[in-house]
Amino acid sequence: MTTRVADGPAVKAGIRQVAESAGVSVSTVSRALNGYTDVNAATRAKVAAAAEELRYRPSYAAAMLRRNQTDTVTFMVSKPWTKFVDPFFLGILDGLELALSAQGYDLQVVMARDYEAEHDVIRRVVERQRSDALIFARTRPVDERIDWLEERGFPFVTIGQTNRNSHGFIDRDQRRVGIEAVHRLAALGHRRIAFLSTPCRYTYSLHGREGYRQGLTEAGLPHDPALEIECFLSRRTGEEAVTQLFTTGANPTALFCGNDMIALSAMEGLKRLGLTPGQDVALIGCDDSPLAAHVRPALTSFRLDLDAMGIRLGRMILGRLGGDPAVTQEFVHGEMVLRESDSPMRPKGLA
Amino acid sequence: MTTRVADGPAVKAGIRQVAESAGVSVSTVSRALNGYTDVNAATRAKVAAAAEELRYRPSYAAAMLRRNQTDTVTFMVSKPWTKFVDPFFLGILDGLELALSAQGYDLQVVMARDYEAEHDVIRRVVERQRSDALIFARTRPVDERIDWLEERGFPFVTIGQTNRNSHGFIDRDQRRVGIEAVHRLAALGHRRIAFLSTPCRYTYSLHGREGYRQGLTEAGLPHDPALEIECFLSRRTGEEAVTQLFTTGANPTALFCGNDMIALSAMEGLKRLGLTPGQDVALIGCDDSPLAAHVRPALTSFRLDLDAMGIRLGRMILGRLGGDPAVTQEFVHGEMVLRESDSPMRPKGLA
DNA sequence: GCAAAGACCCAAAACGTTTTTGGATGGCGC
DNA sequence: GCGCCATCCAAAAACGTTTTGGGTCTTTGC
Numbered sequence: 189m190t191t192r193v194a195d196g197p198a199v200k201a202g203i204r205q206v207a208e209s210a211g212v213s214v215s216t217v218s219r220a221l222n223g224y225t226d227v228n229a230a231t232r233a234k235v236a237a238a239a240e241e242l243r244y245r246p247s248y249a250a251a252m253l254r255r256n257q258t259d260t261v262t263f264m265v266s267k268p269w270t271k272f273v274d275p276f277f278l279g280i281l282d283g284l285e286l287a288l289s290a291q292g293y294d295l296q297v298v299m300a301r302d303y304e305a306e307h308d309v310i311r312r313v314v315e316r317q318r319s320d321a322l323i324f325a326r327t328r329p330v331d332e333r334i335d336w337l338e339e340r341g342f343p344f345v346t347i348g349q350t351n352r353n354s355h356g357f358i359d360r361d362q363r364r365v366g367i368e369a370v371h372r373l374a375a376l377g378h379r380r381i382a383f384l385s386t387p388c389r390y391t392y393s394l395h396g397r398e399g400y401r402q403g404l405t406e407a408g409l410p411h412d413p414a415l416e417i418e419c420f421l422s423r424r425t426g427e428e429a430v431t432q433l434f435t436t437g438a439n440p441t442a443l444f445c446g447n448d449m450i451a452l453s454a455m456e457g458l459k460r461l462g463l464t465p466g467q468d469v470a471l472i473g474c475d476d477s478p479l480a481a482h483v484r485p486a487l488t489s490f491r492l493d494l495d496a497m498g499i500r501l502g503r504m505i506l507g508r509l510g511g512d513p514a515v516t517q518e519f520v521h522g523e524m525v526l527r528e529s530d531s532p533m534r535p536k537g538l539a
Numbered sequence: 540m541t542t543r544v545a546d547g548p549a550v551k552a553g554i555r556q557v558a559e560s561a562g563v564s565v566s567t568v569s570r571a572l573n574g575y576t577d578v579n580a581a582t583r584a585k586v587a588a589a590a591e592e593l594r595y596r597p598s599y600a601a602a603m604l605r606r607n608q609t610d611t612v613t614f615m616v617s618k619p620w621t622k623f624v625d626p627f628f629l630g631i632l633d634g635l636e637l638a639l640s641a642q643g644y645d646l647q648v649v650m651a652r653d654y655e656a657e658h659d660v661i662r663r664v665v666e667r668q669r670s671d672a673l674i675f676a677r678t679r680p681v682d683e684r685i686d687w688l689e690e691r692g693f694p695f696v697t698i699g700q701t702n703r704n705s706h707g708f709i710d711r712d713q714r715r716v717g718i719e720a721v722h723r724l725a726a727l728g729h730r731r732i733a734f735l736s737t738p739c740r741y742t743y744s745l746h747g748r749e750g751y752r753q754g755l756t757e758a759g760l761p762h763d764p765a766l767e768i769e770c771f772l773s774r775r776t777g778e779e780a781v782t783q784l785f786t787t788g789a790n791p792t793a794l795f796c797g798n799d800m801i802a803l804s805a806m807e808g809l810k811r812l813g814l815t816p817g818q819d820v821a822l823i824g825c826d827d828s829p830l831a832a833h834v835r836p837a838l839t840s841f842r843l844d845l846d847a848m849g850i851r852l853g854r855m856i857l858g859r860l861g862g863d864p865a866v867t868q869e870f871v872h873g874e875m876v877l878r879e880s881d882s883p884m885r886p887k888g889l890a
Numbered sequence: 891g892c893a894a895a896g897a898c899c900c901a902a903a904a905c906g907t908t909t910t911t912g913g914a915t916g917g918c919g920c
Numbered sequence: 921g922c923g924c925c926a927t928c929c930a931a932a933a934a935c936g937t938t939t940t941g942g943g944t945c946t947t948t949g950c
Contacts, residue, residue, distance in 0.1 A: 202906060213930045218908055228928065248667040249604035250907035253935050258600075267633065278629075282618065285650050297648035299636050316599040452833055482803055484835040553936055564900045569938055579898060601936035604905050 201242035210238035221246070260294045261505055262319035264309055266326055267301040276475060276494065277325070280347070283498020284323070291506055293320075307333055314342050321505050323347070327357070327391050343508040345501060345516075349391050356508060358501050358518045362392045365490050365522050366399020367406070369444040369472045372488075372524065374407035377533030378442035378470060382415040384429045384454060386446035393418075396446055396474075414438040419450045426454030434461055441533055442470040448477040451487055451529075471529040475522075486527035492520065552593035561589035572597070611645045612856055613670035615660055617677055618652040627826060627845065628676070631698070634849020635674070642857055644671075658684055665693050672856050674698070678708070678742050694859040696852060696867075700742050707859060709852050709869045713743045716841050716873050717750020718757070720795040720823045723839075723875065725758035728884030729793040729821060733766040735780045735805060737797035744769075747797055747825075765789040770801045777805030785812055792884055793821040799828040802838055802880075822880040826873075837878035843871065 220235040327348035445451035451473035466485030473489035678699035796802035802824035817836030824840035831838040
């Protein structure tokens, strides 16, 4: 029967105990452990051994207080977001964490219920100095959060743009997405293409709309305002939009949806109206959620390399923390993945 | 042209500045702001005014250092988890945050790549005292993380059980789920019901298996080991399982799947084999992911009230933090939601 | 009128690090 | 022998709170 490794000391060892045990001063322990150069190799080893022996773990709070730095990056996620399948941000977090931890930073995720709460959260985090940098999404054309942060010179990067774009961001070119979607549908023979937009308060929604309109123009199609509908984030949002489109006589033959959630509920709506999605009406979604591939008809959508996006985001924020003053603004391209829902225009005679 | 509100002081105000401005001592400011009783109402108001005026925000680090408390609860999520649609934990976070913030606690989410990383993360969080309590899922029958935490008396609650169950947890009764699923399928006339299990290292998988077996017994069906397959977390896991089942001649007519991801990929596998899911082979999934309702045939599964679960989890952890020594162990029931995939046994003559 | 109790408040200590400042030691050139 | 530099380390000063252990004055009870 073997005895287990001797327990550590009953009381948590501080830097003082380590210093005493190693026979050096407190300051030497600190410098040795933090990799300063002006400490003898032998001394450093001695200190490391003592620290190991005593299972020394520096107090995060104390270091934070003294250095005025947290080694933590905060990612803020909006609550409404989480209500829906949004592997979007999960995927990003994955890559982000990878990039950050490689540089010794911790990633912390905080949640906020709504826009106001987001602002509060940002204030709390920044004012109480609980983080070194901030990342958040869902930017608006004029965004108070960004004004507030810029005013204070706090490091941050957003996912999405604003009108001014004076800050670092990473974003998908949503204009291009809109253009490509419309072109695809137009090429399939559709002439009445509706746009089921995500809420217009977000910058990317507006970009998507611009793309949609530009796509129409380029395809030589007229722009009918009745075919543009703003959807909000509810389970049935697409259903309502579709109902509206068909009861007011707008009668589109194709739908370009601002996100997959909208597209999916639009499918439900179509069925309820006795129409077969992907047959009577073509659909294109937007963010290639896992649902997209599994639903019938499988939803044509725009893929995004979330892992890569997260890693790039990490690099951006690290650059910012490294004191690099350059504001980096990056774009990622969403590639259209064709599935079943983008069907050609039917010969005529729609019910 | 209106001038904006006067800017605050250039240098961040500390408690000393507030004390000076209010004409009281530093300790009085602290006590006034922290709601101690032995401070005059007038003084308290004076202090509050001064603090407001100077936009005083106590340093989190300093308070943390002195009080030895973080007012933060950490939720650890395993990375592999995030790779799949797992609104499961998102839903929980929602309710959890609600419960915690109501008591002035912050919720922080950290990620870990794998089991080893989880252990490391726990160690870091606990040893560096970055959090007051811990929540994590994916427990195993014997779970080192739990041993480690119990040894140190650190407050935590898990989502899921262990063999010893000496700790606080919240869990679904997975046995019951297994039993109900089998009963349902047996009632539909199925006699060869396969179990596509989640990885057996997790306690809930074993419970599910127990339920499955008990269900078989209760239904008077024989237990055929060839019908039990352990699936791992890959995109095609169910597909592989199904292929195995049908190439080795196990030929089930119904599948009970440990989670919806498995069920979905099993559907793919069935189609690839020329079988129609929900017609040639019945399926029942397990966690009612958003996918379940949208896929064709819609997947019969077990619903979970994640919001409620999060709130209860919050209450449990708060109780623990409040010094209540009672170990609370709660169960939530998953209600079967019937959709299309659990079809009756076909008359005979399967290809 | 006096002691005891109560209500408020303050100065100083403590929390556990990191950083600064400056001193000691030893080697080296002259 | 002396000055100079490099290297290493000790002591002490932060960092910004909370808590401790009294204080002083006013009120109360007798």
